[in-house]
Amino acid sequence: MNGVIKLSNIYVNYGKQNVLENINFQVNELDFIGIIGPNGAGKSTLLKTLLGLITPKSGQISIMNYPVSQGRKYIGYVPQVLEFDRAFPILVEDVVRMGRLSKSHLFKSYNRKDEEIVTHCLEQVGMIKLRNRPIGELSGGERQRVYIARALASQPSILLLDEPTANIDSKIQNNIYELLKELNEYITILLISHDLAAISTYVKTIACLNRTLHYHQDKIITSQMIQETYQCPIDLIAHGIPHRILPEHNS
Amino acid sequence: MIEVLQLEFMQNAIAAGILVSIACGIIGTFVVVNRIVFISGGIAHSAYGGIGLGYFLGFNPILGAMIFAVFSGLGMGLVEKYTKERTDTIIGTMWAIGMGIGIILIDLTKGYKANLMSYLFGSILAVPRSDLLIMLILDVIIIIMIWLFYKELLAISFDPIFATTRNIPVNGLYLMLISAIALTIVMVMQVVGLIMVIALLTIPPAVANQFVGEIKQMMVLSSILGVIFILIGLGLSYTFNLTSGATIIVVSGFAYFLSLGIKSRFR
Numbered sequence: 001m002n003g004v005i006k007l008s009n010i011y012v013n014y015g016k017q018n019v020l021e022n023i024n025f026q027v028n029e030l031d032f033i034g035i036i037g038p039n040g041a042g043k044s045t046l047l048k049t050l051l052g053l054i055t056p057k058s059g060q061i062s063i064m065n066y067p068v069s070q071g072r073k074y075i076g077y078v079p080q081v082l083e084f085d086r087a088f089p090i091l092v093e094d095v096v097r098m099g100r101l102s103k104s105h106l107f108k109s110y111n112r113k114d115e116e117i118v119t120h121c122l123e124q125v126g127m128i129k130l131r132n133r134p135i136g137e138l139s140g141g142e143r144q145r146v147y148i149a150r151a152l153a154s155q156p157s158i159l160l161l162d163e164p165t166a167n168i169d170s171k172i173q174n175n176i177y178e179l180l181k182e183l184n185e186y187i188t189i190l191l192i193s194h195d196l197a198a199i200s201t202y203v204k205t206i207a208c209l210n211r212t213l214h215y216h217q218d219k220i221i222t223s224q225m226i227q228e229t230y231q232c233p234i235d236l237i238a239h240g241i242p243h244r245i246l247p248e249h250n251s
Numbered sequence: 252m253i254e255v256l257q258l259e260f261m262q263n264a265i266a267a268g269i270l271v272s273i274a275c276g277i278i279g280t281f282v283v284v285n286r287i288v289f290i291s292g293g294i295a296h297s298a299y300g301g302i303g304l305g306y307f308l309g310f311n312p313i314l315g316a317m318i319f320a321v322f323s324g325l326g327m328g329l330v331e332k333y334t335k336e337r338t339d340t341i342i343g344t345m346w347a348i349g350m351g352i353g354i355i356l357i358d359l360t361k362g363y364k365a366n367l368m369s370y371l372f373g374s375i376l377a378v379p380r381s382d383l384l385i386m387l388i389l390d391v392i393i394i395i396m397i398w399l400f401y402k403e404l405l406a407i408s409f410d411p412i413f414a415t416t417r418n419i420p421v422n423g424l425y426l427m428l429i430s431a432i433a434l435t436i437v438m439v440m441q442v443v444g445l446i447m448v449i450a451l452l453t454i455p456p457a458v459a460n461q462f463v464g465e466i467k468q469m470m471v472l473s474s475i476l477g478v479i480f481i482l483i484g485l486g487l488s489y490t491f492n493l494t495s496g497a498t499i500i501v502v503s504g505f506a507y508f509l510s511l512g513i514k515s516r517f518r
Contacts (some may be wrong), residue, residue, distance in 0.1 A: 036497045051416050077416045080506075087460055088284055090409055091468050101417040107399060134464030154417065 002029040003062075004074075004158055004188050005050070010059035012045055014059070019045045021211045023059070032180070032189045032202070037209035043192045046209060050190075052078060066159060073102065076151030076187075078161040081143045081168070086136035092146050093131040096122055099153025121149040121240055125179060141172035148179065159183065161191040177202040255489065260376050264490035265497075266467040267378040267483035271442050272455070274393055276474025278435040279452040280459075280466060283427055285408050289464040290327050290429070290452055296435045297349025302370050305358030312370065313437060314384070320433035323349055328429040332422050335510065362415075365368040373444035373496030382441060389438050393431055400424060403465055442481070443496035454503040455480065458510045480506060 003026045010023040021139060027033060048054040048062065052068035063071025077098070077180045099121070100114040110118075116223055122128040132207050136197050144164060151159055159180070165173040184206040191203070207215035255261050282291050301319030304311030323345050331338045357364060369377060397404070406414040407421050407428075415421050432452075439448045455473035464470050484499030 051412070053415065072416050073418050075416060077413055079410070079412065085284075088409060089460060089464050090405065091465055094405065094465070095409070097402065098410070098413060098417070100417055101402065101414065101422075103418050105417065110402065150413070158302075158441065207447055221345050234450075241459065 003027065004029055004031075004064055005190070006060070006062045006136065008060045010041070010049065011057045011060065012049055012054060013057050020049070020056070023208070023213050025213055025215060027188060028080070028192055029157075030184065030186075030188055032184045033191070033207055033215075035190065035192045035207045035209050035213075035216040037194065039194055041194075041210040042196065044162070045207055046213075047192055049161065050160060073154070076154050076156030076159045076162060077221060078144070078147045078151045078159060080163045080166055081140045081147065088136060090135055091131070092127060092133050092135055092138070093122065094119060094174040095135055095146055095217075096149045096153050099150040102154075115155055116147075117155070120249075121152040124183075125149045136204065141168045141176065144168060145178055145179070148176075148183075156187065157188060157189075158188045161189070163193050163195075164191055165193070165195070171239070227240040255460055261489075263378050263380060263445060264375045264485060265482065266444060267375055267386060268382050268485065269478055270390055271439050271451070272477030272481060273390050273474050274386075274438055275452050276455055276472075277393055277397055277470045278432055278457075279456040279477075280320065280470045281404065281408060282330075282432060283453055283456040283460060284466065284469075285428075287429075288449060289342055289431075290324065291347075291432055291436060291448050291452055293327055294324045294429075294433050294442065295445045298433075298437055298440065299350075299353035299370070299445060300356070301348040301353070303353030303360075306360045306364065306367075307356040313385075313441070316370075316437045316440065317434060317446075320437050321347060322429050324433040325426055325428040328426050332425065347469055351433070356404075370440060371444045371446055372494060373440070373442050373447065373499075375442045375481070375495050375499075378441055386438050389434055393435065395511050396431060398429070400427070400465075404428060413437040414416045414432045424443045443499055447496055451477065451501045454507045458507055461510050463516045474508070487512045513515060 005025075005027040007023050007025040010025075011018060012020040012021055023046070035046070036044065041208065045054060049056055050063070050068070050072075052072050061068050064074045065071075066074075096118045097110055100110055100117065118130075122131050125143065125144050125148050127149060130138065130142065132145075135146065138146065148159070148161075157181065161180075164176060164180075168176070180191075183189065184204075191205075205215070207213055256265075260488055275461050282288060298316040298320040301315030301317065302312040302322075303315070304319070305315030308315075327338070327342050327345060330336055331342045340355065357367065374501070406417070406419065407424050411421050411425075436445075436448050436452065439451050443451050455476040456469060458476055459469045461473035463472055480503040481499050482503040485495060487502065488495040488498035
């Protein structure tokens with residue numbers, strides 16, 4: 001198996017408090033992993049660590065066998081759609097063009113190849129018709145698609161999504177997951193969410209985070225994992241087979 | 252009114268108004284979309300320390316103001332980007348210290364302190380030809396900077412975290428932007444004074460932002476609006492014998508609230 005992201009013995013702390021403890025985690029090529037955890041579990045810290053915005057106190061991270069500062073260019077980052085200045089004067093296509101930025105693009109303007117990639121990515125997420133609209137006029141689901149297009153424009157090996165379905169109604173959530181499922185045919189996907197239900201039938205495997213990370217490379221969450229993660233018993237309600245997250249009980 | 256335009260000081264004032272509006276339109280746009288109006292206020296006031304230093308040591312106070320503005324701006328930017336201190340507290344402190352240093356240095360300076368008020372309240376009618384040249388050079392520098400780094404500056408303003416993941420030098424670009432803001436502030440200071448700089452830097456872009464959906468258009472429109480506000484203010488101040496800087500600001504402020512009204516009517 002080809003590990004595209006490898007974390008070993010990662011510790012991150014704010015002051016004396018460990019936020020992440022002994023994280024050992026490997027993401028393999030074409031994985032589709034959902035990382036879940038309650039508020040305060042260290043999800044955003046893990047995300048910032050993966051993006052090189054936080055340096056861990058100890059431990060090793062590699063992305064595509066590079067250290068984070070170089071490897072992160074292979075990650076297409078899709079932020080939450082929540083915090084946003086609607087008055088910011090920018091067109092949809094200009095947001096997607098940002099995916100083409102890189103060190104080697106400094107002092108150069110976007111060329112024809114960049115424009116072709118931008119157009120292609122907008123088509124891929126079904127937002128081509130809105131390319132000349134100010135981003136502030138879009139709905140949450142549309143903006144999420146634009147951010148996915150922006151991430152795709154950098155032609156990443158890995159998509160990293162932060163709460164991709166927060167504040168988006170459930171019908172559109174499914175559309176976004178359908179899109180991610182298609183993309184997963186050639187891109188590794190890692191998504192982070194506090195919402196168990198949001199990690200629906202689409203992901204291949206699930207990891208649970210609460211300061212420490214439980215991951216067994218499969219999609220089965222045991223009630224023990226949930227208890228360790230959420231630190232209280234939670235009834236897992238499954239809506240029929242497609243949404244089943246606990247194995248069927250024989251007794 | 253026509254013969255007024257033939258007076259050299261009036262021609263200089265109009266030229267200064269146009270040059271300042273270009274810088275304000277471009278740089279002010281970034282101030283507004285980055286929400287760093289407070290940093291800009293801090294830079295403007297701490298620049299007074301440089302004016303005091305210029306008086307005290309006997310060199311051009313504008314040069315002193317530029318040095319103080321750039322260094323205080325960089326200081327605030329560094330605190331914001333690299334420490335976990337409360338940025339607004341630091342800005343407020345530097346704001347006051349800069350002012351205080353300026354006042355003390357001027358106290359310590361012997362002799363006649365001419366046109367000190369002009370730095371506080373502006374004196375567009377007293378801008379000399381030599382300062383016009385400095386303004387022109389600054390405009391050229393700002394335009395070149397934007398031409399070279401437009402797409403990166405747009406990215407760090409819209410989403411600095413995404414820009415960081417693309418490995419572009421986010422903090423370096425931000426500090427460059429802050430330096431450009433500092434130099435623009437010193438330039439605008441000569442027109443409306445340091446107390447009212449913020450208004451001329453933020454009002455034209457804020458008005459433009461109501462009507463356009465793209466940063467490039469916002470920069471152009473706010474430059475044009477700046478020229479209009481300054482010319483109307485200048486005309487009114489000449490006709491009714493009012494302080495020019497204050498009149499320009501009141502005209503701009505009135506236009507801003509008018510634009511808010513127009514915008515809400517058509518929504």
